[in-house]
Amino acid sequence: MTRDLLDFYTNAPLLELGLEADRIRREKHPHSTVTYIVDRNINYTNVCVADCGFCAFYRRPKHGEGYTLSFEQIGEKIEETKALGGVQILIQGGHNPYIPFEWYLDLMRYIKRNHPIHIHGFSPSEVDFFAKTFRMDAVDVIRELQKAGLDSIPGGGGEILVQRVRDIVAPKKAGADRWLEIMEMAHNEGMKTSVTMMYGIGETLAERIEHLQRVREVQRRTGGFTAFITWPLQPENTPEMSHMPKTDAVEYLRTVAISRIVLDNVPNLQSSWVTMGMKVGQMALTFGCNDFGSLMIEENVVSAANTTYRTTTDELERLIRDAGFTPARRRQDYSIIPADTPAAA
Ligand code: SF4
Numbered sequence: 001m002t003r004d005l006l007d008f009y010t011n012a013p014l015l016e017l018g019l020e021a022d023r024i025r026r027e028k029h030p031h032s033t034v035t036y037i038v039d040r041n042i043n044y045t046n047v048c049v050a051d052c053g054f055c056a057f058y059r060r061p062k063h064g065e066g067y068t069l070s071f072e073q074i075g076e077k078i079e080e081t082k083a084l085g086g087v088q089i090l091i092q093g094g095h096n097p098y099i100p101f102e103w104y105l106d107l108m109r110y111i112k113r114n115h116p117i118h119i120h121g122f123s124p125s126e127v128d129f130f131a132k133t134f135r136m137d138a139v140d141v142i143r144e145l146q147k148a149g150l151d152s153i154p155g156g157g158g159e160i161l162v163q164r165v166r167d168i169v170a171p172k173k174a175g176a177d178r179w180l181e182i183m184e185m186a187h188n189e190g191m192k193t194s195v196t197m198m199y200g201i202g203e204t205l206a207e208r209i210e211h212l213q214r215v216r217e218v219q220r221r222t223g224g225f226t227a228f229i230t231w232p233l234q235p236e237n238t239p240e241m242s243h244m245p246k247t248d249a250v251e252y253l254r255t256v257a258i259s260r261i262v263l264d265n266v267p268n269l270q271s272s273w274v275t276m277g278m279k280v281g282q283m284a285l286t287f288g289c290n291d292f293g294s295l296m297i298e299e300n301v302v303s304a305a306n307t308t309y310r311t312t313t314d315e316l317e318r319l320i321r322d323a324g325f326t327p328a329r330r331r332q333d334y335s336i337i338p339a340d341t342p343a344a345a
Helices: 002-011 014-028 071-083 101-114 124-133 138-148 163-169 176-188 205-222 249-262 278-286 313-322
Strands: 033-043 088-092 118-121 193-199 225-232 268-270 291-296 326-329
Touching (some): 002 249, 014 249, 101 138, 176 205, 193 249, 205 249, 225 249, 268 291, 278 313, 313 326
Parallel strands (some): 033 088, 033 291, 193 225, 225 268
C-alpha cells in the first residue's frame, strides 16, 4: 500500500492526482460550499528554548526582542477579534521557561470570564514542554487546561512526524511518537484537534507518506482530528534553513491531493493561501480542500518570514466564488454561521 501511494504521489500526472482527490472531497462534501473562519492568532510569547532550525519567530531567553503578553493585552486582542466577527483565538507560543503553569490556567480562566470566545490553543509540543517543565503527566496538563477553559488543540509543531527528520530540524521538541500520543490523549479526553504537515524541511517523499499514514492511524482509533492543513517551509529569515530551496505550487497541489487521498478518514482539508498566495489557494479547492482556512487577523510566525497575505472577508468570499464555490463562514467545529451575522470588513 505504501509503495502504491508513494508511486502515485511521485509519478501520477498532476491532474490525475487532482481528480482522485477531488472525487474524495466531493464524496465527503457533496455541496459546493467552501468554508472559512475569522479568527486571530495570538502568540502569547516569542521566548523559546526549542531552537527549531526552521523558525523565524522565536527569540532566546534574555534576547532584547523577547516578549510575553499580559492578560490585558490578550484580552484587548480578543475584543478586537470579536468586533471584527472573529469566533475563535488560536493561542500558541514559544517554549518559555519563565512562565509558571498557573499562568496558563489563570489565562484560560481570565479569557472565559472576561472575554469569552472559543480557545484553540497549545500545540502538542507546548503540552509536552509543560509536562516536562512542571513534572506532570501530559494527560493531566490537558485535563487542567481543559478544566480552566481550553476548547481545542491546534496541530502546530507537527512538521514531519518521522523521527529521523525531527532529530535534524527540531531535536528539542516533542518527538513524532510523543506528538501523536498527546493528540490521542486529547481526543480521549473529548477534545477535538487539527493536524498539520510542514514539508520541504529535508524529508523524503516516502517520509511525507509515512507522516500521513501515521495521522490516519490515530484518526482510525479516535476520530478526533477535525481538519488537516499542509504547507511548505518558508525558508526566508529562518536561522538554519534559508539555503533550502522553496518548493513550488505544483508540489503543493500534489501534496494537498495525496493528503486528501491518504487521509480519507479526516473530514476537512484546509487550503493554505497564507503561504501559497491566493491563486494557488483557489486551485487547492479542486485538489481536495473544502475549507479556505482563516481570515487571520494576526499571524506573527508566517509574517516573520515575509510571506503574509492579508485579505478581508469580502475579498475572501469573492475568491471562493471565483473558484466556483459558495462561501460560508464557520465556527471551529465547522458549523456554519448564518450569512447575516456581522463580519470583518
Ligand atoms: S517553532 Fe515553536 S517551538 Fe520551535 S523555535 Fe519556533 S516558537 Fe519555538
